Amino acid sequence: RKRIGILTSGGDCAGLNAVIRAVTRCAVDVHGWEVLGICRATQGLMSRPPQVMRLEPHKVDPILMMGGTILGTTNKGDPFAFSMPDGSVRDRSPEIIEGYHLLDLDALIGIGGDGSLAILRKLAQQGGIKLVGIPKTIDNDVGITERSIGFDTAVNIATEAIDRLHFTAASHDRVMIVEVMGRDAGHIALNAGIAGGAHIILIPEIAYKIENVCRYVKKRQAQGLDYSIVVVSEAVCTEAGETIEQTKSLGECRLGGIGQYLADRIAKGTGAETRVTVLGHTQRGGIASPLDRILASSFGVAAVELIAEGKYDHIVTWQNRQIISVPIAQAIQNYRVVDPEDTLVKTARGLGICLGD
Numbered sequence: 168r169k170r171i172g173i174l175t176s177g178g179d180c181a182g183l184n185a186v187i188r189a190v191t192r193c194a195v196d197v198h199g200w201e202v203l204g205i206c207r208a209t210q211g212l213m214s215r216p217p218q219v220m221r222l223e224p225h226k227v228d229p230i231l232m233m234g235g236t237i238l239g240t241t242n243k244g245d246p247f248a249f250s251m252p253d254g255s256v257r258d259r260s261p262e263i264i265e266g267y268h269l270l271d272l273d274a275l276i277g278i279g280g281d282g283s284l285a286i287l288r289k290l291a292q293q294g295g296i297k298l299v300g301i302p303k304t305i306d307n308d309v310g311i312t313e314r315s316i317g318f319d320t321a322v323n324i325a326t327e328a329i330d331r332l333h334f335t336a337a338s339h340d341r342v343m344i345v346e347v348m349g350r351d352a353g354h355i356a357l358n359a360g361i362a363g364g365a366h367i368i369l370i371p372e373i374a375y376k377i378e379n380v381c382r383y384v385k386k387r388q389a390q391g392l393d394y395s396i397v398v399v400s401e402a403v404c405t406e407a408g409e410t411i412e413q414t415k416s417l418g419e420c421r422l423g424g425i426g427q428y429l430a431d432r433i434a435k436g437t438g439a440e441t442r443v444t445v446l447g448h449t450q451r452g453g454i455a456s457p458l459d460r461i462l463a464s465s466f467g468v469a470a471v472e473l474i475a476e477g478k479y480d481h482i483v484t485w486q487n488r489q490i491i492s493v494p495i496a497q498a499i500q501n502y503r504v505v506d507p508e509d510t511l512v513k514t515a516r517g518l519g520i521c522l523g524d
């Protein structure tokens with residue numbers, strides 16, 4: 168009878184609870200093992216005694232669709248250089264490794280994005296932790312898997328927001344700018360922008376010119392279409408190639424992120440009334456989409472089966488509707504942004520969507 172641990176690390180997203188449920192059902196009901204949920208990621212392993220909750224199928228059954236993570240999570244940086252409350256920096260990896268061994272675990276399932284998985288792998292290698300990884304991130308930038316948990320729900324939420332904004336944009340003859348998350352990758356913007364019928368989509372991977380954006384808005388105005396929807400990814404820079412943080416420090420843009428910067432520039436360049444909506448963390452919460460629940464359930468079961476086979480240091484991935492396990496080392500080296508030649512970029516161009524270039 169094995170005893171396994173599970174933790175969720177990094178930013179939350181929809182579908183994490185569905186993985187916790189799947190792992191628990193498969194490990195307890197199918198294999199007869201014990202599952203300990205580790206609270207607040209590696210922080211739970213730093214605590215003494217380690218902070219855990221025993222997971223039982225009947226307890227986790229209702230959490231399938233719930234957003235967030237019942238285990239809690241943290242993205243408070245690197246445990247190898249942990250910032251202490253007194254301002255000092257300490258290597259807390261030995262405490263985490265000790266915490267794992269104190270729990271007498273046979274294996275650990277770590278759910279995280281590329282950053283969390285890299286940290287968990289380093290801990291596993293240093294401390295003899297038998298680790299299996301599951302990819303999650305709304306950004307969909309873990310390149311080894313076509314899909315990560317949380318991405319589909321984030322795209323659904325962003326799409327719904329864009330749908331709603333069409334009506335207000337058209338009623339008021341406004342240019343509505345919708346700023347979405349995605350870290351350095353434009354996947355959410357591109358997918359939600361196409362799905363939501365955006366007229367302009369700006370992503371960090373394709374350099375834009377304000378002039379092109381304004382020309383496109385004016386062309387629509389000349390056609391009697393006095394409203395436009397612009398979807399912009401949070402990491403898009405100013406036209407001069409500066410990040411918004413750099414711009415702010417220069418006192419250029421005081422009012423917010425790249426969305427506000429574009430709103431000001433588009434208003435100046437077209438005379439249109441502009442408004443900004445920053446979706447922020449709404450994209451991470453809410454009810455998990457059916458696709459995320461299916462992906463999470465499949466990943467959870469596959470991770471348990473890897474442990475049953477004794478195949479550690481691997482991550483489960485989705486490739487061509489198959490679950491394939493690959494070494495975690497490969498997953499963390501493979502960061503994916505939008506390829507400017509991607510099919511969806513071609514689709515956007517084919518639809519006449521302005522990408523700003």
Ligand code: F6P
Binds near residue numbers: 178304305306349401
């Ligand atoms: O990686 C997920 C993500 O939501 C990014 O899209 C975003 O840039 C970042 O995390 C926000 O992080 P935080 O929750 O720390 O504000």
